[in-house]
Amino acid sequence: MNNLKIKKLYALSSEKRKFSFTLPLRNKIRIGKRDYVVSLKSDEKYGTYILWKNRKYPVEIIRSRQNSYEILFNDISYTFTVETPFSMKRMKVLNATKKKVEQESIKAPMPGKLIDVCVREGSVVQRGESVVILEAMKMQNEIQSPVSGTVTRILVKPNANVMKDDILVEIKVD
Amino acid sequence: MKIKKILIANRGEIAIRIIRTAKQMKISTVAIRTAIEPNAMYLEYADEIYDYSEDLTEIPVFLDIEKIIEIALNTGADAIHPGYGFLAENAYFANKCLENKLIFIGPDPDTIYKMGNKTIARKIALANGIPVASGSEGNISNEEEAIALAEKIGYPVIIKAASGGGGRGMRIVRKAEDMEKFFMIASKEAEKAFKDPSVFIEKYIENPKHIEFQILGDKFGNVIHLGERECSIQRKHQKLLEEAPSSALNSELRRKMGATAVKIAKAVDYYSAGTVEFLLDSDDNYYFMEMNTRIQVEHTVTEIVTGIDLIQQQIRIANGNALNIKQEDVILKGWAIECRINAEDVQAGFAPDPGKIENLSMPSGPEIRIDTGIKAGSSIVSSYDSMIAKLIVKGKDRKDAIKNCKMALDKVWIKGTKTTLPFFRMLVRNQKFLEGNFTTAFIEKDIEKYYLNSEYEEMLAAWLATKMFVEENLEENSIQVDFENGKEMSPWLMNKRMNQF
Numbered sequence: 217m218n219n220l221k222i223k224k225l226y227a228l229s230s231e232k233r234k235f236s237f238t239l240p241l242r243n244k245i246r247i248g249k250r251d252y253v254v255s256l257k258s259d260e261k262y263g264t265y266i267l268w269k270n271r272k273y274p275v276e277i278i279r280s281r282q283n284s285y286e287i288l289f290n291d292i293s294y295t296f297t298v299e300t301p302f303s304m305k306r307m308k309v310l311n312a313t314k315k316k317v318e319q320e321s322i323k324a325p326m327p328g329k330l331i332d333v334c335v336r337e338g339s340v341v342q343r344g345e346s347v348v349i350l351e352a353m354k355m356q357n358e359i360q361s362p363v364s365g366t367v368t369r370i371l372v373k374p375n376a377n378v379m380k381d382d383i384l385v386e387i388k389v390d
Numbered sequence: 391m392k393i394k395k396i397l398i399a400n401r402g403e404i405a406i407r408i409i410r411t412a413k414q415m416k417i418s419t420v421a422i423r424t425a426i427e428p429n430a431m432y433l434e435y436a437d438e439i440y441d442y443s444e445d446l447t448e449i450p451v452f453l454d455i456e457k458i459i460e461i462a463l464n465t466g467a468d469a470i471h472p473g474y475g476f477l478a479e480n481a482y483f484a485n486k487c488l489e490n491k492l493i494f495i496g497p498d499p500d501t502i503y504k505m506g507n508k509t510i511a512r513k514i515a516l517a518n519g520i521p522v523a524s525g526s527e528g529n530i531s532n533e534e535e536a537i538a539l540a541e542k543i544g545y546p547v548i549i550k551a552a553s554g555g556g557g558r559g560m561r562i563v564r565k566a567e568d569m570e571k572f573f574m575i576a577s578k579e580a581e582k583a584f585k586d587p588s589v590f591i592e593k594y595i596e597n598p599k600h601i602e603f604q605i606l607g608d609k610f611g612n613v614i615h616l617g618e619r620e621c622s623i624q625r626k627h628q629k630l631l632e633e634a635p636s637s638a639l640n641s642e643l644r645r646k647m648g649a650t651a652v653k654i655a656k657a658v659d660y661y662s663a664g665t666v667e668f669l670l671d672s673d674d675n676y677y678f679m680e681m682n683t684r685i686q687v688e689h690t691v692t693e694i695v696t697g698i699d700l701i702q703q704q705i706r707i708a709n710g711n712a713l714n715i716k717q718e719d720v721i722l723k724g725w726a727i728e729c730r731i732n733a734e735d736v737q738a739g740f741a742p743d744p745g746k747i748e749n750l751s752m753p754s755g756p757e758i759r760i761d762t763g764i765k766a767g768s769s770i771v772s773s774y775d776s777m778i779a780k781l782i783v784k785g786k787d788r789k790d791a792i793k794n795c796k797m798a799l800d801k802v803w804i805k806g807t808k809t810t811l812p813f814f815r816m817l818v819r820n821q822k823f824l825e826g827n828f829t830t831a832f833i834e835k836d837i838e839k840y841y842l843n844s845e846y847e848e849m850l851a852a853w854l855a856t857k858m859f860v861e862e863n864l865e866e867n868s869i870q871v872d873f874e875n876g877k878e879m880s881p882w883l884m885n886k887r888m889n890q891f
Binding site: 222225227229233235237239240241245247254256261262263264266268271272273274275276277280283285287288289290291292293294296298325326331332352353355356357358359360 | 557558575579626628735736737738739740741742743744748749751772775776800803804805808809811812841842843844846847848849850851852853854855856857858859860862863864
């Protein structure tokens with residue numbers, strides 16, 4: 217990448233919020249009319265943390281894939297893709313031609329044993345409806361559909377052991 | 391004291407909790423080292439360690455009745471404290487202890503059996519005029535019977551496992567069409583979890599509060615109650631936050647419910663510490679749900695508001711001493727809140743998130759009590775529950791306790807797994823919670839986001855993502871990293887690199 221031409225970077229959250237940062241990246245963030253120093257630190261007792269307005273926040277980089285980063289900040293995880301002005305533009309063009317997501321894959325949020333599949337292929341499900349029951353750490357977890365739609369494919373059977381992120385059910389979004 | 395040495399048939403924070411009181415009572419303790427957690431924190435507290443770490447069987451030793459008895463006999467322990475979970479409510483185990491002339495620190499095996507079987511407990515309650523939700527007299531054998539009964543008492547109904555607990559083998563049925571499916575699921579789950587497929591049916595009380603009373607009884611028939619605990623903040627029937635007292639009770643209702651709790655305990659000749667659980671509806675009607683014949687996770691909040699050490703009472707009673715507290719001596723003072731800090735991913739519907747705790751630092755102060763069996767370097771293993779620590783905070787009143795809790799939550803520092811902390815940080819700012827206006831449906835129905843969402847925190851996280859991107863892609867003299875497309879990287883590897891910034 218040619219670092220001379222890039223003046224700005226954008227961090228796009230998975231919920232489509234956009235945060236822009238000018239380059240070279242400063243260790244200050246402006247809020248209203250004031251700049252606040254932000255610093256990334258690490259020590260024996262606390263591990264890695266961000267210091268901001270005299271408070272420490274635990275941070276972790278959980279995953280990094282190409283330009284996508286999953287950050288654990290104060291125990292909450294956020295996923296961002298970092299885009300340059302060029303890649304932003306390209307993305308906009310791509311998005312304009314691409315159709316909306318029609319297919320939703322429900323993945324296992326944790327490794328465990330599948331207790332029950334509550335739907336059949338062809339079932340109509342509402343958002344929030346349980347699709348499978350997964351047992352992990354002595355707890356039965358009902359995995360709910362994030363969308364309303366029709367079940368197109370069931371990829372698992374009761375009593376199967378699944379790994380994290382295994383696709384369990386596919387749903388055609390209404 | 392007859393009791394000179396106690397075998398702790400448990401692990402984690404409750405093992406440490408029991409040892410703490412035993413020490414004060416000059417009783418020595420034995421803890422068991424297991425292969426799963428050979429360096430666990432509780433081992434540092436016991437006077438003696440029985441090393442069982444050679445054994446690699448999958449079933450925890452804490453569930454192995456014969457082995458626990460053998461260890462007690464071999465180490466010369468004269469009593470066994472089962473803690474909670476594992477064998478704590480196993481009547482057969484309690485009886486085995488007695489057969490081997492070991493004191494079981496808990497109630498009589500017969501009491502455990504009666505209260506452990508929900509259908510029998512229900513019958514006892516009915517026979518003693520204790521209010522219960524309308525439902526089946528005994529177990530229900532098939533879905534036709536279930537449907538017929540549900541028609542009679544009216545939907546919604548709840549199917550419960552006769553030998554159940556902890557929310558397993560439980561299903562709410564709102565219409566007849568669903569009965570067949572849910573009856574089967576509940577029965578299957580019950581069979582699996584408790585080796586007993588029997589289920590029964592009760593009218594489902596919509597949006598109740600979960601209120602439980604702490605009971606103490608001795609072997610001479612004296613029974614008192616130590617007030618209530620508010621345990622309505624639950625998900626999947628598992629408690630997350632408990633309070634004592636409850637803002638839903640006035641002194642008259644407390645007296646009435648307390649008397650009912652004592653009555654049912656007396657009906658089964660209860661001795662030791664125990665808990666009577668009720669559902670309380672919005673019209674102040676209350677229904678007996680079940681009795682837990684063990685020390686509970688949330689016993690701490692009762693200890694704070696009454697000043698009574700419940701483990702000490704359990705040991706005294708097991709030793710054969712008469713209660714040294716009368717009902718009129720029990721005075722509730724102040725307010726206590728317990729937050730269960732578990733290794734769970736709040737953003738993934740409280741899915742367990744086992745792993746190694748890298749850093750851990752807990753607040754301290756006169757208002758704060760921390761019960762934990764985890765330190766930096768410990769692992770939360772998937773064989774056991776996901777608890778990291780109990781944060782217990784007190785205050786003059788509810789408002790004060792919540793204020794102290796809010797401050798304490800910001801001082802808890804845990805790295806290595808995701809935790810329930812973001813949930814509590816949200817909760818102590820939630821208007822309905824602050825008003826005391828919540829039921830067991832709170833988590834599922836009344837909150838939109840399970841965690842505190844701060845705009846600034848997200849922005850700071852975005853800054854960090856951008857910083858990583860810059861380091862990896864734009865800076866000419868950046869440190870070399872194993873950056874491979876599509877390959878997952880360990881955060882700990884990242885950490886090492888970040889330390890060099």
